[in-house]
Amino acid sequence: MRILLVNYRYFISGGPEKYMFNIKKMLEDNGHEVIPFSIHSTKNVETEYSKYFVEPIGSRDAVYFNEVKKTPKSVWQMFSRSVYSTEVKKAIQKEIKDINPDLVYIIHFVNKLSPSVITGAKQLGIPVVLRLSDYFLLCPRFDFIYQKQVCEECLTKGYKTCIKRSCVQGSKAASLIRVFSMKYHYLIKVYDKVDAFITPSEFLKNKLVDNGFAKEKIYCIPTFTASKSEVGEPQVGTYGLYFGRVTEEKGVDTVVRAYEKMPDKLLKIMGDDTTEEGERLKTYVKDNNLSNIEFLGFKSGTELENIIKGARFTLIPSIWYDNLPNTALESFQYSKPVIASNIGSLPELVIDGENGYLFKPGDADDLKEKIMLLDNDEKITEMGLKSRSRLEDRFAPKTHYDALMKVFEIVRG
Numbered sequence: 001m002r003i004l005l006v007n008y009r010y011f012i013s014g015g016p017e018k019y020m021f022n023i024k025k026m027l028e029d030n031g032h033e034v035i036p037f038s039i040h041s042t043k044n045v046e047t048e049y050s051k052y053f054v055e056p057i058g059s060r061d062a063v064y065f066n067e068v069k070k071t072p073k074s075v076w077q078m079f080s081r082s083v084y085s086t087e088v089k090k091a092i093q094k095e096i097k098d099i100n101p102d103l104v105y106i107i108h109f110v111n112k113l114s115p116s117v118i119t120g121a122k123q124l125g126i127p128v129v130l131r132l133s134d135y136f137l138l139c140p141r142f143d144f145i146y147q148k149q150v151c152e153e154c155l156t157k158g159y160k161t162c163i164k165r166s167c168v169q170g171s172k173a174a175s176l177i178r179v180f181s182m183k184y185h186y187l188i189k190v191y192d193k194v195d196a197f198i199t200p201s202e203f204l205k206n207k208l209v210d211n212g213f214a215k216e217k218i219y220c221i222p223t224f225t226a227s228k229s230e231v232g233e234p235q236v237g238t239y240g241l242y243f244g245r246v247t248e249e250k251g252v253d254t255v256v257r258a259y260e261k262m263p264d265k266l267l268k269i270m271g272d273d274t275t276e277e278g279e280r281l282k283t284y285v286k287d288n289n290l291s292n293i294e295f296l297g298f299k300s301g302t303e304l305e306n307i308i309k310g311a312r313f314t315l316i317p318s319i320w321y322d323n324l325p326n327t328a329l330e331s332f333q334y335s336k337p338v339i340a341s342n343i344g345s346l347p348e349l350v351i352d353g354e355n356g357y358l359f360k361p362g363d364a365d366d367l368k369e370k371i372m373l374l375d376n377d378e379k380i381t382e383m384g385l386k387s388r389s390r391l392e393d394r395f396a397p398k399t400h401y402d403a404l405m406k407v408f409e410i411v412r413g
Contacts, residue, residue: 001408002033004101004121006092008112010038010045010053012300014245015326016108016133019223021045023105026401035099037092039112052095054088057081057112081114083181084188089116096124103127103408110136111178115190122193127411130191131198133323137191138211140178141167143320145249148362150321150343155211159183195411198404200324201345207321219407222348224400225329225391232309234335234384236377241311241336243270243304244327246278251317251341256281256293257364258371263292265371270296270307308334313374313383316340316350319361324349332391335384339370355386 007020024034036049039056057077081088096104104121106128121128134142140162144150153161159179162168168175185191197218199205205220242255252269259267273282273295285293299307308314314331316322321344328349331338338356340346350356357370374380 002101004037004104005034006037006104006117007107008039008109010036011043018326020107026397037095052091054091079177082111082177083184085114085116088113089120092117092120093124096126101126103412106130115185118190118193127195129196129411130194132204143249145320148319196407201348203345204323221400221403222395223324224395224397225326225333231333235309236380237311239266239268239311240313240315241268242315246271246273246275248277249320251319252281254317254362254364254367255315258367259293260290261368267293268296270299272298311336312380313337313339316346322346329391329395332387335388337374337383337387355383355390
């Protein structure tokens with residue numbers, strides 16, 4: 001099968017890109033041909049198909065919204081990519097005509113490529129499968145968060161709430177554009193053209209069904225992880241570990257406050273800490289002389305894996321409806337217990353008291369209590385083995401591949 005794989009980044013930036021490269025390799029290992037469609041960036045992995053990629057909003061060095069220099073051209077690009085980009089549609093149609101794929105598998109496109117990737121494929125008679133990694137179909141902000149609390153008012157009161165509160169990028173203009181784009185996409189019924197939706201969690205699937213999406217088109221296929229090195233025998237490590245994006249919705253603040261109460265226990269925070277939240281937390285740690293908390297910055301490959309191996313347990317302190325994060329599966333791979341917030345899909349991953357513990361989101365005292373429960377090396381080992389077993393039972397690569405291929409065959413008719 002020849003598959004056109006669409007994502008707005010062609011380099012590792014977060015969970016969606018880790019999944020993209022993992023599934024690309026898995027499909028290729030099983031004899032399929034996988035061809036990318038993305039956006040030009042100086043960080044991209046090299047590919048002969050970059051000739052089909054579209055130009056980014058702003059420069060090729062910019063990754064995030066706040067890095068884009070606001071010019072008339074970039075502002076227009078932001079608007080068109082949010083709403084509907086004929087430039088992107090023409091680009092993907094050119095690639096489709098040249099390579100003639102059997103289907104299009106879309107990972108992420110919002111605000112960078114636009115849903116014209118869907119219509120571009122469907123106009124040429126190509127089936128489209130869309131994988132969802134957040135809540136962009138339901139929430140203008142993608143994460144159902146307002147002032148560090150879960151908020152679903154756009155579902156109950158309408159999108160005027162988003163505009164009134166300037167939820168998107170703290171900007172009323174950005175919020176207005178985002179709401180306009182969502183209403184426009186609903187008007188042109190662009191998502192009706194999608195042949196199948198893939199959700200990593202039952203939680204997200206149920207949210208979609210509860211809000212009017214066709215249940216028969218939605219398939220819950222939990223993601224998987226792939227090691228770049230030998231997993232080796234389980235280790236009982238020496239520190240608690242948070243790894244992932246250091247952003248507000250990820251709740252890293254809760255972990256810092258919990259370890260502030262436990263100066264004798266070591267915490268390592270691994271991930272891009274140059275974000276606004278990362279800088280704020282580093283300043284807080286420095287100003288309060290918290291010598292037991294160490295920021296490691298972004299790591300990848302073998303270095304990242306060795307840091308996970310050296311942890312006693314890992315922490316997923318999200319305050320949003322986290323959608324089956326890769327960090328949990330990577331933790332399970334190395335037989336690590338996981339302490340996670342009792343929110344979103346996380347209870348689908350962590351069975352409280354078996355392969356880790358659940359705690360009340362945002363509650364540093366509750367988190368501290370759960371951390372103290374893992375002072376016992378025997379318990380660390382026992383729970384770690386159950387984590388590994390859960391990975392093999394529920395989140396194995398072959399399980400994911402087999403389920404995905406069934407969906408691909410269904411949409412191809």
